Amino acid sequence: MQACVIDAPQHAVLRTVERPEPGPGQVLLRLEGSGVCASSLPLWEGRSWFEYPQAPGAPGHEGWGHVEAVGEGVTGIAPGDRVAALSYRAHAQFDIAEASAVVRLPASLQGRAVPGEPLGCACNIFERSGIERGQTVAIVGIGFLGALLTQMAVQAGARVIALSRRGFSLDMARQAGAQHVLPMDDHYRILEQVKALTEGRWCERVIEATGLEWPLQLASEMTAERGRLVIAGYHQDGMRQVNVQLWNWRGIDVINAHERDPRRYVDGIRRAIALMQDGLIDPEPLYTHRLPLDRLGEALELTRTRPDGFFKALVTA
Ligand SMILES: [Zn+2]
Known part of the structure; x- marks a missing residue:
């Protein structure tokens, strides 16, 4: 699969790496895309405590897409389901998520980007x-x-x-x-x-x-x-x-008001999806920049420099 690798501060490259396999209780996602988060900027800019190269797909944590496969013991989620998920290497074509961190998307959000975490x-x-x-x-x-x-x-x-x-x-x-x-x-x-x-x-x-x-x-x-x-x-x-x-x-x-517990994030994602479904929030106009996966570096630079009109960048797999 293709994954973006931040191999040095302010440097991202697209690499071909082995596709991960879901372990027990895990789900393999085929990503449509992932949001680019301002919390990733210290890692992008470079700090002495980070190690480079980063893992392929890191630090993408705002992915959505389809379930490709499920690991042992996963119930209630099946291959083909369209989902948003909290995972940690989502700047890639595929990523692994814990089944408990996956939220199914309703058909009414078909075709819409759903970066769950933000x-x-x-x-x-x-x-x-x-x-x-x-x-x-x-x-x-x-x-x-x-x-x-x-x-x-x-x-x-x-x-x-x-x-x-x-x-x-x-x-x-x-x-x-x-x-x-x-x-x-x-x-x-x-x-x-x-x-x-x-x-x-x-x-x-x-x-x-x-x-x-x-x-x-x-x-x-x-x-x-x-x-x-x-x-x-x-x-x-x-x-x-x-x-x-x-x-x-x-x-x-x-x-x-920030949460640390992934379960709280997943609860929040679930509520956000319900609000979108009911038309009570509309994040669509805020996704101002969409770039392909191989331009993750550019998306991070946009997030850092916030040019006129910028709200949020998405990278699409
Ligand atoms: Zn984020």
């Missing part, structure tokens, strides 16, 4: 946000995740204030139903605007979806008394300064 991630974050009808929700950072969360919050009957540095992201947020969109430029100007929009009460829910320090500080200051600050961004590149005094004073609930 959709499940959005669902899990949304669930932990505890958003209720009538609340004001600020979403700080409108990338793939922020845009999906906007759709979900609007569906839940919340009033959404979307913030982004990028004009086309604000357009997307509006399209997703955000009632207010604010360019992320000046700290105090933004706070003044949000204060005015909420008549000084601030926002019951604030979701930070950037992974950067300033937006986290901004998000803290926009959270209402006894409100919930949801950290959906990955803060992996060092320490953060936040105003804990303000958190204390307002009695803010701070939620770190």
